[in-house]
Amino acid sequence: MQVTAAVSRGPDSPFTLEKVELDEPRADEVLVRVVATGLCHTDLFTKAALPRALGAAVLGHEGAGIVVDVGSRVSGVVPGDHVILSYRHCGDCDQCRSAGPAYCVDAHRLNSSGRRADGSATVTQNGEPVRAAFFGQSSFAEHVLATADNVVVVDRSVDLAAAAPLGCGFQTGAGAVLNVLRPGSDSSVVVFGAGSVGFAALLAARSVGVATLLAVDPVPARRALAEEFGAVAIDPGSQDVVAAIRAATGGGATHTLDTTGIPAVIGQALSCLRARGSAVVVGLGAPEVTVNIQDLMLNGKTLRGCVEGDSSVQQFIPQLLALHADGKFPYDRLVTEYRFDDINRAVADQAAGTVIKPVLVW
Template structure:
């Protein structure tokens, strides 16, 4: 099938909208017509580290659309279903069997290898291989080949443009709060980085009626929005973040979340905790960070990572969509819509901080 896709030809080049060919679906696969795809930092991080010498690639992993075709072995999905696409997992390894699919032992092969598990490609350009199957979808394209494990059927009343980022960014932030940190109503939570993931975390904490919420971000517009959502905001460029957090929380936060991936910020997220507090990191960034181990030990603090919100997608994404429909998770306020032809403008606007969550629409 011929279709349009936003190709990356290397870190130094912008995305280019080109005509490519999608492979036929196999018996265990489905074809989805993409309505919208969220633009995520992970897409841009992957683009920045994939050398041009490896050839063109199609990213995109927050797709939402309508099922066009279903393979003979697929039993839980039907043509015409409205779906949100998310990460792949094998379903058979120790982590998947233990209800921890985000930590699937085959995660890299299934989500980041650039091909199907057998090495075949789902996308070609003039007969040549294109790196695809990103998170089992590569949804910066008009159509995708996906599989049952990364396809979540949603009610047809759900707005697919709003739903697209639930496949990664929104579930990452909300899941870090609801599935990992699990704050009580009398807790205090500080989010470092008020982007789409950070705001999803704040809104999830607000839905749990967490008493004290705080957002740390250098951008005035994002601090203002955080305050509209009930959080106290801190400007790290002009304020003593640690002192402000101690004053706000009576000595230290019970929970902190870093979305930035910046080592110094992660260190601050740990140091800002009170005794037996927990810090969670979800941002892609530098691979090494310095942490005061004596502080961690003496005060019984916890520092842990979190991928995809520790979520089991078939239940968690519908849970979040239900919260949204009840008005308790208003992430639609974070979204700015762009046509796919404007993908590079969306990238630039996200980088400048002028928008929180770009969503690309065909």
């Protein structure tokens, strides 16, 4: 079927809305009409990393929409269902079987290869394959093909535009707190980078009654919103970040989360921890970071990575929706909606820090 998609043709080119051909759903696939898709840093990181020589690509991995059709082997999803789309996993490897689907051994092939697992294309243009199937969806398009493992059925009362980022960004930040750091009410949680992932982490920490919340970000508007949510806001441009955190937490934080991927910031996230504190990194950035091993070892600190909030989406996304319904996780306050033909303005606004979470709506 012919659909409109926001196509990337190289790291330096803007997205362009173009007609492409979406394959018919196979027996294990789900056809979804996209209502909204979140714009995530991972989309832009991937766009920047794909050489122009690889040709056209359709990205997008925070889709939400309505099921149009399902293949004969699909169960638990029917036409008319409202759904949130997330990452793919095989369901059979040791990681998937041990409740670690975000670390599926087949994750790259299923989420980042640009094609189906068998190598076939889901999207073509003028008879030529288009790099797609991103996170098993490529939801910068009017319609997408997904599979039962990355489709989460939600109540029809859910605002799909506001909830779309639960597929990645919001679940990453919230999951890093709720599934990995697991702070108690007497904990102190510091988030480095108050973007959509960082704010989701702050809201998640607040939802479990964390006593002391801190947000480090250079953008005044983001610091102001963090303060509205009950956090101490720190300006890295004018304050000694580590000293300010130690002063606000009585000697050091119990938990920190880096969303920036910046080596110097990760160093701060470790340095400001008190003894036996834990730091988690979720941001894509420089591949190498220098760590003070003496500080890490002698103080019993922990540093670990986290993908997709260590979440199993069929359980965790409904958990976040329940927190939202109870008023404990107001993710809708982070969202700014854009029409899909304004995708490049959304990219620019996100880069400028004038919005927290752009969501593209058809």
